[in-house]
Amino acid sequence: MKHRIFAFTFFVICIFSTITSYGETAIVEKKKFVIENFKTMSGTTLPELLVGWQSMGTLNSTKSNVILVSHYLLGTSHFAGKYNPDDKRAGYWDYIIGPGKAVDTNKYFVLSIDSPANANTKNPNVFTTGPASINPETGKQYGTDFPVITARDVVNVQHVLLSHLGINELHATMGASMGSHISLEWASAFPEMVKRVISVVGHGESNVWSQTQLGTWGASIRNDPNWNKGDYYDGAYPSDGMAESLSHLFLAANHGHAYEKKFKAANAQNREPWIDIKEDFESTNLIYDLAVKRAAIYDPNSYLYLLRLCQLFRLGHGDSLEAGIKPLKAKILLLPSEFDEIIGPYMTENFRNLLIRQNKHVVYDEIYAPWGHLDGIIAIGTKADVISKFLDET
Amino acid sequence: MKHRIFAFTFFVICIFSTITSYGETAIVEKKKFVIENFKTMSGTTLPELLVGWQSMGTLNSTKSNVILVSHYLLGTSHFAGKYNPDDKRAGYWDYIIGPGKAVDTNKYFVLSIDSPANANTKNPNVFTTGPASINPETGKQYGTDFPVITARDVVNVQHVLLSHLGINELHATMGASMGSHISLEWASAFPEMVKRVISVVGHGESNVWSQTQLGTWGASIRNDPNWNKGDYYDGAYPSDGMAESLSHLFLAANHGHAYEKKFKAANAQNREPWIDIKEDFESTNLIYDLAVKRAAIYDPNSYLYLLRLCQLFRLGHGDSLEAGIKPLKAKILLLPSEFDEIIGPYMTENFRNLLIRQNKHVVYDEIYAPWGHLDGIIAIGTKADVISKFLDET
Numbered sequence: 001m002k003h004r005i006f007a008f009t010f011f012v013i014c015i016f017s018t019i020t021s022y023g024e025t026a027i028v029e030k031k032k033f034v035i036e037n038f039k040t041m042s043g044t045t046l047p048e049l050l051v052g053w054q055s056m057g058t059l060n061s062t063k064s065n066v067i068l069v070s071h072y073l074l075g076t077s078h079f080a081g082k083y084n085p086d087d088k089r090a091g092y093w094d095y096i097i098g099p100g101k102a103v104d105t106n107k108y109f110v111l112s113i114d115s116p117a118n119a120n121t122k123n124p125n126v127f128t129t130g131p132a133s134i135n136p137e138t139g140k141q142y143g144t145d146f147p148v149i150t151a152r153d154v155v156n157v158q159h160v161l162l163s164h165l166g167i168n169e170l171h172a173t174m175g176a177s178m179g180s181h182i183s184l185e186w187a188s189a190f191p192e193m194v195k196r197v198i199s200v201v202g203h204g205e206s207n208v209w210s211q212t213q214l215g216t217w218g219a220s221i222r223n224d225p226n227w228n229k230g231d232y233y234d235g236a237y238p239s240d241g242m243a244e245s246l247s248h249l250f251l252a253a254n255h256g257h258a259y260e261k262k263f264k265a266a267n268a269q270n271r272e273p274w275i276d277i278k279e280d281f282e283s284t285n286l287i288y289d290l291a292v293k294r295a296a297i298y299d300p301n302s303y304l305y306l307l308r309l310c311q312l313f314r315l316g317h318g319d320s321l322e323a324g325i326k327p328l329k330a331k332i333l334l335l336p337s338e339f340d341e342i343i344g345p346y347m348t349e350n351f352r353n354l355l356i357r358q359n360k361h362v363v364y365d366e367i368y369a370p371w372g373h374l375d376g377i378i379a380i381g382t383k384a385d386v387i388s389k390f391l392d393e394t
Numbered sequence: 395m396k397h398r399i400f401a402f403t404f405f406v407i408c409i410f411s412t413i414t415s416y417g418e419t420a421i422v423e424k425k426k427f428v429i430e431n432f433k434t435m436s437g438t439t440l441p442e443l444l445v446g447w448q449s450m451g452t453l454n455s456t457k458s459n460v461i462l463v464s465h466y467l468l469g470t471s472h473f474a475g476k477y478n479p480d481d482k483r484a485g486y487w488d489y490i491i492g493p494g495k496a497v498d499t500n501k502y503f504v505l506s507i508d509s510p511a512n513a514n515t516k517n518p519n520v521f522t523t524g525p526a527s528i529n530p531e532t533g534k535q536y537g538t539d540f541p542v543i544t545a546r547d548v549v550n551v552q553h554v555l556l557s558h559l560g561i562n563e564l565h566a567t568m569g570a571s572m573g574s575h576i577s578l579e580w581a582s583a584f585p586e587m588v589k590r591v592i593s594v595v596g597h598g599e600s601n602v603w604s605q606t607q608l609g610t611w612g613a614s615i616r617n618d619p620n621w622n623k624g625d626y627y628d629g630a631y632p633s634d635g636m637a638e639s640l641s642h643l644f645l646a647a648n649h650g651h652a653y654e655k656k657f658k659a660a661n662a663q664n665r666e667p668w669i670d671i672k673e674d675f676e677s678t679n680l681i682y683d684l685a686v687k688r689a690a691i692y693d694p695n696s697y698l699y700l701l702r703l704c705q706l707f708r709l710g711h712g713d714s715l716e717a718g719i720k721p722l723k724a725k726i727l728l729l730p731s732e733f734d735e736i737i738g739p740y741m742t743e744n745f746r747n748l749l750i751r752q753n754k755h756v757v758y759d760e761i762y763a764p765w766g767h768l769d770g771i772i773a774i775g776t777k778a779d780v781i782s783k784f785l786d787e788t
Contacts, residue, residue, distance in 0.1 A: 042669055144671050208657045208677050209650030215678025216641050223634065229672060240617065247610050248642055256603030263602045274706060275436055277538050277698055278623060281705065283602050284609025304671055312668060
């Protein structure tokens with residue numbers, strides 16, 4: 001209870017802290033990488049798998065200063081910096097990554113890679129192979145013939161690129177939400193390579209509730225007649241289902257305190273809902289308008305594949321979470337967000353307890369900010385010192 | 395944090411307590427009541443408003459032993475007892491209401507009234523006037539021409555019936571969720587009449603987040619082409635939108651711990667989601683199957699009207715919650731549920747703080763059980779002693 005009041009009181013301080021940690025923004029370049037004959041966990045071989053990637057900082061002579069950032073479900077490898085000085089926005093974690101920032105690119109070589117089945121298929125700066133890509137065997141989009149992919153598959157894709165760059169050691173892997181899953185999976189899949197993991201708004205495995213929450217978001221798309229079992233690329237897109245799905249995702253990703261702050265005045269002035277059942281409050285309408293707008297930029301099938309990746313996540317992808325924890329050698333920093341309604345702190349705590357039981361090195365801290373899951377991105381600046389200290393410790 | 399572990403540990407005890415408080419089940423009879431020319435807060439006059447009601451216990455000679463129970467959004471006046479000994483299930487609060495139970499019908503005359511716009515229009519034991527009723531002016535269903543109704547309108551409807559029965563004093567009003575809104579509104583609208591209020595999983599007003607959450611559930615129906623601005627009674631019902639909406643309501647009404655308990659074994663055995671993106675986990679499918687099944691029994695328009703009632707709720711329906719609190723003379727018992735994801739305890743706490751600031755008599759206790767909002771119904775037995783003590787205090 002006290003935490004809740006504490007968090008809200010500290011809202012102003014958090015935002016201030018976010019702003020003060022927001023320094024110089026670097027210029028970054030997007031690159032491409034192609035993997036041939038990539039074999040997925042499910043046993044399918046993809047003849048060609050294209051991914052985009054970007055980096056910041058300089059690889060040192062021993063190639064031992066690498067930090068790998070994995071992105072969240074609707075995100076891309078654009079973790080920080082700008083492609084052009086005129087870009088309106090920098091990458092999502094520019095708050096903490098850059099020259100002189102918490103993840104100091106004067107010291108570290110930071111890189112990030114677009115996931116397979118990345119949902120931003122219409123973004124010219126994103127390169128990915130997924131259900132919207134052409135299947136060379138048929139000359140048509142893969143659709144739902146694309147294999148189900150897991151966090152482990154993404155790790156394996158990233159591993160091929162790192163090997164190509166001659167990188168055999170990761171100073172740290174880090175990411176928020178889906179990015180946390182992939183970052184943690186690295187430490188279980190390649191324990192000798194990974195020295196540290198920073199898990200932001202993450203957990204050790206999707207519990208049943210997470211699987212169901214993500215499942216209902218997926219069902220909104222599958223229930224749209226236009227989805228047509230994933231074969232929609234030559235016809236109308238399942239835009240209604242996609243918007244429906246995103247509206248629920250957006251609702252869950254922002255905690256109540258955030259809504260209160262943002263919409264209180266607007267909703268209080270709305271008279272229409274009092275007299276016309278067909279009208280709704282501004283906050284509902286804005287969530288929907290945003291969902292409809294965003295539905296147009298994402299590929300619904302790709303989004304479904306990444307929802308599934310999150311549903312299937314269990315560290316190590318073995319019989320139990322405990323088994324997945326066993327090989328870990330990395331130090332782990334867990335940063336859940338106090339009001340998170342997608343990956344609640346209780347899920348992160350369960351994971352911490354299992355790590356401690358196996359004598360793993362864990363640092364646990366909570367993000368106190370009013371947005372919930374979204375605070376893994378927008379309030380990350382409040383944990384700049386914790387992150388910086390964790391990275392510098394030997 | 396400690397509360398969370400505490401609640402889970404006590405799960406078995408809670409359920410046990412629920413069962414032990416479940417004693418004899420009484421036989422109840424459903425009655426009808428018609429109000430002529432009922433005027434709503436929005437200024438519309440309904441020529442005829444029919445409601446169903448039921449009671450248990452005996453009205454004493456001074457008519458001072460009355461407890462009025464108001465039902466939750468998808469509920470009915472069937473608060474306890476059975477209509478026939480063969481009925482599979484008793485009313486939803488049979489755990490605590492009946493002869494010798496926490497709300498002892500050997501002492502109290504307990505009654506409950508179907509809400510206007512009740513969603514159970516196909517239930518032969520429910521009597522209500524709402525959007526699915528025939529508008530005598532047109533000879534067709536009201537649809538969205540039915541006026542928006544508020545918690546205050548429901549109180550006014552109930553007040554007419556109580557006046558008809560010669561009841562001028564309420565020993566207590568009580569209800570869960572929407573039923574809490576109506577129970578509390580009674581104490582602000584008729585402060586001289588109401589001695590006590592028991593608010594279960596309730597708050598003092600819908601904050602913006604609540605308005606938005608309820609709004610997205612409503613939008614699922616309004617976005618279904620079959621909804622046709624509420625004019626669907628002669629054609630296909632907006633069943634898909636209704637099922638979509640209910641799936642999100644069911645997801646929110648049951649906390650993560652409940653899903654873990656119920657579906658862990660089933661989900662762990664599901665192999666299809668690993669190999670086919672078109673398939674989902676059993677927990678998702680069961681939520682959807684239940685939503686589809688339930689979508690067939692509720693009237694979507696009526697459900698929209700009650701969602702709206704909840705969105706509009708602010709105690710007293712004046713300019714501020716503080717103003718609505720001012721007239722209260724009743725003692726208030728607040729019983730939020732620790733893991734509630736619809737009306738979170740922080741909302742109830744805010745309300746408690748405002749009540750205390752105005753020197754109102756408040757008793758606050760939390761339901762510790764793993765289902766969240768639903769625990770206002772299924773774990774109510776764990777608070778039998780608190781309720782009984784609160785009712786008996788002078």
